[in-house]
Amino acid sequence: MTSPTMSVAVVGCGIGRQHIEEGYLPNADKFRVLAICDIDAGKRDAVADALGIPRRVAHFADLLAMEDIDVIDICTPPQLHREQILAALAVGKHVVCEKPLVGSLQQIDEVIAAESRATGKLMPVFQYRFGNGAEQAKRIIDSGVAGRPYVATAETFWTRRADYYAVPWRGRWATELGGMLMGHAIHIHDLLLHLMGPAAALFGRTATRVNPIEVEDCFSASVQLECGALAALSGTLGSQEEFSRLRLAFEHVTFESDQTPYAPGVKPWRIVPASSEIARQIDSLLSGWPDVAPGYQTQFARFHAAVAQGAALPVTSADARRSLELATAFYHSAEAGIDVRLPIGPEHPRYRSWVPARFQTA
Template sequence: MSKIFNVAIIGVGIGRSHIVEGYLPNGDKFKVVALCDLNQERMGTVADEFGIERRVTDFDDVLAMDDIDIIDVCTPPMLHHPMVMAALKAGKHVICEKPLVGSLAQVDEVMAQEKISKGKLMPVFQYRFGDGIEQAKAIIDAGLAGKAYTGTVETFWRRDADYYAVPWRGKWATELGGVLMGHAIHPHDLFTYLMGDISQVFGRVATRVNPIEVEDTISASLVMKSGALASLTATLGAADDTTRIRLAFENVTFESDHAAYNPGEKLWKIQPRNDETKAKIDALLANWKHVPSRFQTQMERFHAALIGAAPLPVTSTDSRRSLELVTAFYHSSATGEDVVLPLGPGHSLYESWVPAQFRTA
């Protein structure tokens, strides 16, 4: 029998989805034994639903629980950095929702702590998992796609006033950014997961849809390290929620299923450019084994990493790449300049991209 890891969930909003999609389907691997949330009524409802007895409002109480193996951070973004650091220092394994932290300086601090900590850290990028995305990844990794030519990512979602009625949303100090941080961050991660690292970013951000502090509309032109060209566009002012990823390679073109919140689940459109490539792809996928989407597979693979049977399915390096793109977007939009990656401590937004007037002491 494999080891069962005890989990404490901090924040029961998206945390409930972690239970339903991630931990319950992997009941032989994880047991949620504690919840922590400032909203006791909401926490009580979730705890009653799943029979979780321990319910606390103080994060320090969770850190002091000796039988907790994993702390799953599902709080608003501004709390991620201090909670992740405290959990790593306490020797716990850590799962953290996106965005992992709020600056390149913070992610570098987390990565340094990770190297000396007992526990492993897994950021959440649940959209990576499912048959569609994994078949595309398998074809690329097998070398069948050939040279990358170009790609587009469209994140056209709808967010109205009721969405921003939640107090921490739409504010720099608490959400740490807008559509780049809370919405397009997932499709952009899928893009780099398949297309590799970015070399240059020319980006624009704007607030056009809702009366909020942060951006809700963005567009960028990219140069990839491979030499491929790409464009990213996102808005929260669309009529519905649609995510579209289209990638053109030398031998094949991919197009994602257009589902906004689970683009990896259904099979993608795969268009080989010639019969030879089609035959090789058909052979590669002939005995395909179904990959459950989202949290179910991410948590399953995290368990495999914890017992030493596989690498981490998502790493802090992945989160750093994601936040580097965010940093480049804000800098390019403010200066009108191309931003060359990677970005380090010498960059003007390394410590924070949040405008000075919105930063907390």
């Protein structure tokens, strides 16, 4: 028996176009994109014309009023996410939302509570998790073959110049809600936590060295994970060569991701076993491995299956909270110059906002 097709409305024509082209259209048996929303009529019509989307609106409220829409996919600037998520859940829609999900841990807890009362489900977008490389590593780690985790590195070396920050909402605390940690490295940091578990402590530094912006475009950190392993995180938007890379050292296996800057989880990873016996066990685990379509295509297909079957989503709002908690610890550590312990609850000084004090308004 086939599952019913879900009707989708996408708000925001930037990354929203990628969601349609790479996520929904390859899953045409599962989704129909019926509406596109953007305040820029030129962008809105260009996307709708190119991709055959029948409805075009300028106002988010118009999507909420469409009774035949099952899913609202939010691809707007970050400061709009909280209000739009809550409004969509309140009228019974399922929600897919780009990163960062919201602007504070207080807000993510508010959203999680709203989702628990709603008929719709909320899925944050963390597409790096989906693809052959990342999922093969996940299977090996979860099987126990890799053994005890020792150490990891996560590197985000990208390039962003003045043309990127010509978009008015970028590079500002009030609208982008952060810099590299929110808009760029958040994906590989999520993948690290997805593979090795939550963080327990972090000491981090941030800097603005590449661009004349408010937010950070360079960072580094030392992290202790709950499992006992140590991790080093680093990134810059001033690299002359773009790459993203994870390296994970376990008792019996070392993993190194593909270095494709925006999709390090897709291609097969370099897997180095400690012995021929470990190699044999890995070969057995991966025998008959089915090809996993990359990124949005697989995440959205699994979202459809989870909703249809009433099962757990492939990425949850709790996953988003863990990601935002790491960033909160990072910003607090960088400003206060201290080692920050996790988890972070309502008593923490950055629970209501991770924005550095000098940029906060009364």
